[in-house]
Amino acid sequence: MRDTPDTPETPSYAAFSPREVRTIVMGLMLALFLSSLDQTIVATALSSIAGDLGGWGLLSWVVSAYLIASTVTTPIYGRLSDLYGRRPVLLVSVCIFVGGAVLAALAPSMPALIAARVVQGLGGGGLRAISLAVVGDILPPRERGRVQGYLSGTFATANIIGPVLGGLFVEYLSWAWIFWINLPLGAAAFAATYFQLRRLPRPNRRPRIDWAGAVLIVLSCTPLLLGITLVQRAGSWAAPEALACFGLGLVFLVWLILQERSVQQPMLPLHLFGNPVFSLGIAISGLSSMVMMALVILVPLDYQLVAGLSPKEAGLRMIAMTLGTVTGSFVAGQAVSATGRYRPFVMLGTAVATAMSLLVALLGIGHDPLRDTVVTLLLGLSFGCQFSPMSVTIQNAVEPRDGGIAISCMMFFRLMGGAFGVALLSSVLFWHLPGGTAEGAAPEVAAPAFSIVFLVAAGIAALALVCTLFLKELPLRGRS
Incomplete structure (x- = not known):
């Protein structure tokens, strides 16, 4: 059965006063900052991390693990928030992200740190995707551009502050603080989400989760991103291991398209x-x-x-x-x-x-x-x-x-x-x-x-x- 749209759910934009909109947007900026900062704050601490944990050959995966995990889960979180509501999914994302940060700060080895970064990435994908989606619930498109600039500016601010903070933590404290800093930020983001998003509209339809589609999104996108990483390492698009990853990703991509054409509420609506x-x-x-x-x-x-x-x-x-x-x-x-x-x-x-x-x-x-x-x-x-x-x-x-x-x-x-x-x-x-x-x-x-x-x-x-x-x-x- 092909994807068949059900009754549209129209947000009640008038339910949010200008003051409430400003408060919600500030909370969203915090969640976006939490996710974006983690991509840049790690860069200046990599050599210190490798010096303590060893595993110089695995060092690049400290960054790549987070990037891959957060990227492949982004569309999944977006769809889950359409089915279950933004607030509960965003709260889960914050908890996963902060949990991954704690594991990273306590990591005793480089493989353990990389695994913790995967967990962080699984939460980071939801922080980024749902924060932007919430804007669509509180403002109509005609007024939405007013806050998009603030949200986009959050990314740029994290890019500037991240390397500076990372350098300061490494020099005066330890590299673990690039992860501990996520605890107070995460607590603030959780509180803002919990209290400020309670009045967001909830879906009025019974969700049917396309778990097969979610798995296929991960299986198709992960090899493609791994292939890109291997291309950068090898300096050639013809590297055998990169070509193998690209081929595997394309096979799962075809499978994903066939799967999404056959379910009523697909994880990735092809329409x-x-x-x-x-x-x-x-x-x-x-x-x-x-x-x-x-x-x-x-x-x-x-x-x-x-x-x-x-x-x-x-x-x-x-x-x-x-x-x-x-x-x-x-x-x-x-x-x-x-x-x-x-x-x-x-x-x-x-x-x-x-x-x-x-x-x-x-x-x-x-x-x-x-x-x-x-x-x-x-x-x-x-x-x-x-x-x-x-x-x-x-x-x-x-x-x-x-x-x-x-x-x-x-x-x-x-x-x-x-x-x-x-x-x-x-x-x-x-x-x-x-x-x-x-x-x-x-x-x-x-x-x-x-x-x-x-x-x-x-x-x-x-x-x-x-x-x-x-x-x-x-x-x-x-x-x-």
């Missing part, structure tokens, strides 16, 4: 992908994330290899991109609410990202601080103009009953797009460097390689721009 606005929105989000995540990794590397800047100097020059992303997301979100239109802002963002990537490919970066600041600021603004409006676009395109799985799919494809983008553009860079490595590469050799990287990034951004040309402008639903 959503028949909606052209939803499908194009997912594509634009994934392509944009490919460019953004790759440039966040490779621009600092360009500064260091070509311009000879220190890691500290390269990090300082990245502040403009971060501030641009926060500002762009906030301004675009406000503009969407004010005008009721989203397509012009997404089109502007993809166009600017394409133009700036081409400009860097032609002129390079690291030679003129003012020009670097302007270019990276515009890149950040372009990313913000895409991400904030796309959240509104995708949720507005589906029925309210599917709001959780819709926003979770967007988050999932953003994460997958970012992972593929980093692997793809890193491979392009290494293919054009002598010996296939950045170590010891002379600036005059590295500069042409980075030019090619930015040309490829411009091509991906241009493809996203083409998708926006076909994106239909639907009226944003209001309170009526």
